[in-house]
Amino acid sequence: MKAALSFLTPRSTVALMACGVALLVAPFVVDRYTLSIILLSLLGAYLGQAWNILMGYCGLLSLGHALYLGIGAYASAVLFVNYGIGPWASVFVAAALGVAAAAVIGWLGFRFRIEGVYFSLLTIAFAEIARIGFDNWSFVGGAAGFFLPVNAALADQWWNLRGGPFFFYYLALAMAVAALAITAVLRASKLGYAFLAIREDPQAACALGVDINRTRFLALFISAAMTAVGGVYIAFWTNNLFPAQVLDTSKSIDMILAPIVGGLGTLMGPFIGAFLLVPLGSALTDGLRALGLNAPGIKALVYGLMLMAIIGATPNGLWPWLARKLGLEAREP
Amino acid sequence: MSLSLYVEVLIQGVLSGLVYGLMALGLSVIFGVVRVVNFAHGEFAVLAMYCAFVLFGLAGVDPIIASLPLAVAFFVLGYAMQRGMVQPFVTRPQHEQFILLVGVALVVTNGLLLVFGPESKHVDLPYSFDSYTLGGVLIDKVRVYGAAAALVATAALFAFFRLTPTGTAIRAAADNLTGAAVVGLDVKRLYAITFGLGLACVGAAGAIMMALTDMTPMLAPSLTLLAFTIVIVGGLGSMTGALAGGLLIGVAEAVASLVVSPAIKSMVSFALLVLVLALRPQGLFGKAES
């Protein structure tokens, strides 16, 4: 644990504490709408951090991460509605199923140690297979969707993840903090360094005794499990699941914007990215709506342009630059 | 189900497959030479479809005929894109290339969404409902014309690469980059030409597809995936493979559509993709990595 926190300087510790306190008291200070923006940002940061472990640290580009989100969401939803199994239990099933799917993808993608493009395509293909499959599977509601019951009698059952905005806000905050902690611990561990070695040069890593396959599988499993847990949150927070939303390629792309814009392979990157993109996107759509303009796709269009700009000008993301400017760089251990 | 129905479906599959093959050929050419993975491939196909749609609306131009001028226009677009935007990424880490093109894909898809809206569009041609009859089997005229146009485009591309000096130079650069540079080939220009040709294929294929099917901007990701599936099944970097893959997928989807249900026909392509990656990742015509 001490090793995990060794990157903190006095300055960055203060900054982190300040942010933490701000986020803790936010529900009592800001209005409902702003709170929901912060919540979405926290969720985006959580999912982004999960993906960051696989791509930013281990160098594997998954463009179908919505698969794990969907699996987690549907698994926990179905177990709750059809079998009465609460989410605190089914979250383990969700994570396990996510890992199982990841195992198949990893087995196919890593076998011949082939180029990264094959892995990326596999991830897209599996997500699409799942989406079409779920679209046509009546057991999970098909394209018409799957719904969780929401009524006053069930309110505030925290063990069934039923609650008001405060409850879901703090849950999202807890998840985001957990993601940060997991990443910090990983980063300081031998496994984390193994990720980096593979990202930088798999052949050289191999020659130093790093077990490429085992390490890649672990990165994939951790990322998939975390994302599946995120899916459980989504299921119980939105209470309705549609394959076209939760398993779509656009959702997969959505999840990767924050870590890329914020900074791949950095601890704070996904947070910075999420807290920039989510409010920006909302401001954009709301601003246009206020002007009476209906512009479907404008948010994604702007995101696409930002992606191109970032990868062109600062491929390492905004956080490294921001950290330098604010004097918050990590301390070398 | 009668035999003639199966034959019809098979023929339809082959005809569609030729058009898919043309689209995939563009991807294969780009990856085989410039070694850039064009994640925005389907998006450009859809862009071409919309261009054909607009041309039809404004001037009544048959989309299949429009495939020629659109191929030229997309060549220019591809050339400019490679020269202006993609070239610096050729030497950068692969994931940065992907992400750039994912960004491009987002911009194109959502740009189209903004301009044209999400409703599906299609084109009604005077012969849209006509068909040829061949020994009791009905074949849509549109499909025949479309396939013919695709064949012509494909043949032209093959001829270019086999018979012209530039085409040979490009194949040389694909085979041995350092060698090509050493003998004085302008590799950047060759890359740009190749990218242009790749997009020209997409432009032509997209225009043809407008005559055959409905489209919305949301079709793009599945087209990208389809193109990649064809190229991987056929063999990355092999032009013949792209064609063979197109035919195989075209037929497989058509048969699946008939035998099971239209909804799951893309699952057939994915299943093939997974199968190929599991058993023979270099595809049907690709070279095995040593």
Next chain:
Amino acid sequence: MSALLEIVDVVKRFRGLTAIDSVSLSVEDGEIFAIIGPNGAGKTTLFNLIAGVFAPDEGEIKYAGARIDGREPEKICAAGIARTFQIVKPFPDLTVRDNVAIGAMLRAPDMAQARGEADEILRKLDLFDKRAQKAGALTLPDRKRLEVARALATKPRIILLDEVMAGLRPTETDRMVGVLRDINRHDRLTIVMIEHVMRAVMALADRVHVLHHGASIAEGAPQQVTKDPHVIESYLGMKAAH
């Protein structure tokens, strides 16, 4: 007593080209063994075979009496054979220290320990002052030293050095020779080196093995091998030998 590393009648072909043509050699525990030969002789291919990058088509490779041909590179490294690459492969975005720490973490219980060991090795190889620099920013001689440091960090019994002296100035070569001789004597590290820089070969090698067109053409003490007419012929042509 069997040798630490034994290569027995190994053959490797690449689509019609025979890169290694029935080569046999053995390396004793604790010796410094040099492999020389003109470019294209198959030296790096031999290293790749030993290190497990690919398997031989025929023949055996034995380490400490057990066969290792065809095993995976990471297992071979864990067993005690480390290697450097002819075209150096640093982890460019990581610091010099982290580069070496990744080598050390094979046998260290945690990263703190690994970094400590890395620091020691960096001091030995005169890279300690540059430990916080990104490996991608180093000069070539420094990268070569980093490559050696990183391989040494895995605490091998044998290290395969692929042209680590190439591109170094004479003073740097002498320094590297000194470090290697030191490690060989004090830590009993067996060194197998591919070298073109004869200054280093003469200074270090106990025995020299010469390859030409994938086949062995001579083996013996450095003084003797460099005077062998076949060896001279392979490097300089017929006339030079006579």
